[in-house]
Amino acid sequence: MGVLMAIVGVVVVLCFCSALLRWNEVRYRKKGLPPGTMGWPVFGETTEFLKQGPNFMKNQRARYGSFFKSHILGCPTIVSMDAELNRYILMNEAKGLVPGYPQSMLDILGKCNIAAVHGSTHKYMRGALLSIISPTSIRDQLLPKIDEFIRAHLSNWDNKVINIQEKTKEMAFLSSLKQIAGTETISLSDSFMTEFFKLVLGTISLPINIPGTNYHRGFQARKTMVNVLNKLLEERRASNETYHDMLGCLMAREENRYKLSNEEIIDLVITLIYSGYETVSTTSMMAVKYLHDHPKALEELRKEHLAIRERKKHDEPIDWNDLKSMSFTRAVIFETSRLATIVNGVLRKTTQDMELNGYLIPKGWRIYVYTREINYDPFLYPDPLTFNPWRWLDKSLESKNYFLIFGGGTRLCPGKELGITEISTFLHYFVTKYRWEEVGGDKLMKFPRVQAPNGLHIRVTSY
Template identity: 70%
Template sequence: MVVGVGAVLGILLGLVFVCGGLLRWNELRYRKKGLPPGTMGWPVIGETSEFLKQGPTFLKNQRARFGNLFRTHILGCPTVICMDAEVNRYIIMNEGKGLVPGYPQSMVDMMGKWNIAAVHGPRHKAMRSAMLGLISPTAIRDQLLPKIDEFMRSFIRCWSDQVIDIQEESKELWLHSALKLIASVETGPLAKDLKSEINKLVLGTLALPLNFPGTNYRRGMQARRSVVSMLEKLMEERRASPSSQLDMLDSLLRPDDPAKPKLSDEQIIDLILTLIYSGFETVSTTTMMSVKYLHDDPKVLEELRNEHFAIRKRKSANDPLDWNDYKSMTLTRAVIFETLRLSTVVNGVLRKTTQDMEIGGFVVPKGWRIYVYLREHNYDPFLYPEPFKFNPWRWMDQSLESNQCFMQFGGGGRLCPGKELGIVEIAIFLHHFVTKYRWEEVGRQKLLKFPRVEAPNGLHIRVSNLLN
């Protein structure tokens, strides 16, 4: 018995020694003069677990120890975390000066090498130009807005006297709307299959790139292959069809302007995936959280309804919304911006250094990533008095929307090309939802804010007709 206890203690001491040695080795491996202070965690995995599980708490603790600029190792890469507003703005606005997009390998693998968030230089210019051609303000006004309005009316038509999970419905809403706008795909088996695979793909974008059975990365890569196969089949059918659908896919496959560069099938697929994924993460989450915040603040909801009933008074019951109606939704736009700020749907962006760079008084080595952490800027009391209060009226001053510290849509040459389309989607949904229904939450609701905003058990609401 004594021998057994001694052996166990020896094994434990050996493990402690080995673990300590690994941690020490990993710190020494990345020790270089001029580097920001910080810790690197374990070999290979670094501090990814702490980052994903503790999120803002982990980053706040590290900032308290090391300052606004510190090093770590997350998502498979040595990374510098920047929490300084001025430095962050410089990084975002100065791509090309030794900085390029630095998204994790897992995200590049899931979204494709032509994903607009990952490419830079001439590739980025070509893909951004192609995307802007599809979702420019003119395209939204003349082609997309009428389709969105028709879709939203139809999608929420049967919600009365139902208990729904607004988180799942928001994802369905965006996905089906996107598929209709992109490829005229209606609800049905294809849309259902795509949703299932895209869910797996989204989880894979924030996973360590470990291609082992059972990992989110492996499932995500399998999902990408499935989605690519579905889109390839859709493109084949479209090319074989003599008729035109007048949608984004037609525009990509049969460009009406010979001067526009013709995209390869691989580029088209990655562009479509980018359009679907970006809204799946941002538009659906902002839609869910706007419903949550409006439920919790009856005063804001009442004023929002007044804005939308004023629009309905100018129209007959079945008249569609138009661009002028949308532009008159000033409080609605403010609600959307305040929802983005308070829930922080976008926590930050990633850049990668192409050379040794001096940032904030430190040297960031070539090939390292910089995580431009935006979350804390949204709760700065100097920018936003009572920062944790839902107060859309703060956005009624247009200068706040253009404030350089609000970077939820990126900035510079990386300003999100789908910004206005996303706002239009949410605004038109809110118009039909608040003028037709009232709602109350059902059960206990749990919300997580990191690494993505989500309700693990769903966000259930009971919906009823407003005029009952």
């Protein structure tokens, strides 16, 4: 009897689940929507997406084509994997396709961060950001600071086993602080480091503000960082000194045509640290990994950087002309970004009912411009799973409509060249000073984030 009741119970549960799934599918079966599945009510297909990773997208594409509906990341979503259509979506913010990043990210990075705003506000905030990270600023102010910091950061690695993942994260974080706050970097880093890591985790969590959740910890970390930055801003204003760093430029209201409030400055600073942290640290780590696994690429890279060192005195820093001559270095960075796929895609949101690709997309739906599979398309990148930096020596690749590694349209990453400068400087000193070998056989994960869960350990020795 007990067994029979158990069987009946299982059947009832299965029937209920099947009916629930069916109800949810019917609920979203609106006229004009692209094909696809919606999964469970509320949760949708987020679990399957995060669990299966790229395979989920491949399976859906095989069933429904390169433009399909789903319910991931907490909301009904259209997934686009078509290169031409992706470019159109990214280029047409004015037609009702605004950023659609998760609520947790928008809450924790602040309402004035450039990912949250659009229209004239975005144009103004982007202009303020570009004013402090322009090519001229990089050449005259930022590159000397980056060079000095990177040399100091790498100075004591000889004859040590290091976790390159941890070291590149420290590098990206502290380098950003040095550029932003200059002389106050040491005091800021002590109060910022732990809080910043909490903030990062909070931005990729469900927006549930209950003590103990990553979102709650991230939001509290933001409050702490805002208080520290507010205090720093007030101290600087009271001192009447001139500061030659990013914060100083943003605060110089007379010289700077962008007149920002404290809140706008703080959100801009937090976003700047956040945006560069993940991309610079992960690209640097994966470049070390790929160069280790591909000796010919490492040899070519060392050749380029040794030629630069031969033109300079022993401790002479690199300059703008040196940076512009690093064509193979730039190729290594692009190929690392493509193969590792550090950014899987970008999110947009419809502000009105609109037609896309022959389908009617309702107002308020997210559109996930999923670029990951494009990076591995053999028609676009021959032998796509091979690390081949030489392909990027063809400069025309950077202008192709499917080249979306740094975003596109009015949302093209404003810190692209600054990030390339930081990674190039790191590679310059790392490959000319050290050789390395991997130890420990550490595992790598590439979804949903590129990371080594237990670290990526290497043994470093000087040449």
